[in-house]
C-alpha cells in the first residue's frame with residue numbers, strides 16, 4: 001500500500017504540472033477555476049518537495065527515497081528478514097521480475113517462502129501458540145523453514161535430487177560455453193586433513209574454479225554463512241571440514 005500511495009502522489013504531481021504548462025487558454029481558465037495549482041502545491045508540501053517543481057527528477061528522487069525507506073521498514077519485520085540480501089539482486093529476484101519463469105502454483109509458493117508465510121511450526125507459533133515447535137518428522141530440531149529445506153533427515157532424498165539437478169544444469173551450461181571450458185566432475189582435492197570433494201572443478205583460461213553447490217534458506221546471514229563455509233573449506237589449507245556439518249541452527 002505505501003508503494004501505491006507514493007505512485008499515486010508522484011503521478012498526480014507530474015500530470016498536474018504537465019497540465020499547468022499547457023499553452024491552451026481554455027485549459028488555463030479551467031485550471032484556475034479548479035485551483036489545481038494550489039492543490040498541487042499543498043500535495044508537494046505534504047511530501048516535503050519544494051514548490052514550484054521545475055524538474056521531474058525531484059519527484060523521481062522522492063520515489064527513490066520512499067522505496068529505500070519502505071525496504072528499511074520491511075527488513076526490520078520477521079517476514080522481511082531476507083530483504084537486505086535480495087535488494088536489487090537481479091539474479092535472486094529473476095523470478096519476481098518475470099513471473100512466467102515459474103508455474104503459477106510454484107510462483108505463489110515462492111512468494112510465501114520469500115515472505116516467511118509458511119506453515120512450519122515455528123512460523124505458526126508466532127500466530128497461534130503450538131504445544132511444541134519440534135519438527136513433526138525427525139522431532140530433533142525446531143521445525144523452521146530452514147530446517148525442513150536444509151537439514152531434516154526426512155527431506156534428505158529431495159535435497160540430494162535438487163542439488164544434483166542444479167549441478168547438472170550448471171555443468172551443462174558451462175560445457176556449452178564457447179571458450180572451451182574443461183569441467184572435472186567428482187574430483188578429489190587432497191588436504192592434510194583428508195580429501196575434499198567439490199561438485200565441479202572448472203578450468204577456464206588458465207584459472208581453476210571450484211564450484212560447490214548448496215541451496216540455503218533465504219534468510220538472515222545464511223547465504224553469507226554458506227559462502228564463508230565454502231571459501232574456508234577450499235581456500236584455507238589445513239582447515240577441517242567440520243564446519244560443513246551443521247547442528248540445529250538457532251531461530
Ligand SMILES: [Zn+2]
Nearest residue numbers: 135137138152
Ligand atoms: Zn526434521
